[in-house]
Amino acid sequence: MHDPKNQCIHCSVESCRHLKQEQGVCGLDSIQVAPTPMAYSGDPADESMCQSYDCK
Numbered sequence: 765m766h767d768p769k770n771q772c773i774h775c776s777v778e779s780c781r782h783l784k785q786e787q788g789v790c791g792l793d794s795i796q797v798a799p800t801p802m803a804y805s806g807d808p809a810d811e812s813m814c815q816s817y818d819c820k
């Protein structure tokens with residue numbers, strides 16, 4: 765179990781409605797991170813993505 769008081773998710777995805785842009789953090793208590801369909805390419809950008817993303 766994580767301690768919500770200590771949770772901080774730094775993010776810079778400006779198109780997501782959950783981003784608190786001035787603070788540069790996610791407004792959600794927690795997020796789900798999952799592998800992308802491009803996983804196993806070895807490129808970090810291909811390996812994981814935020815599944816809690818919600819377009820503005």
Ligand code: SF4
Nearest residue numbers: 775780783790814816
């Ligand atoms: S839901 Fe994901 S993409 Fe959106 S602000 Fe939070 S961490 Fe960033």
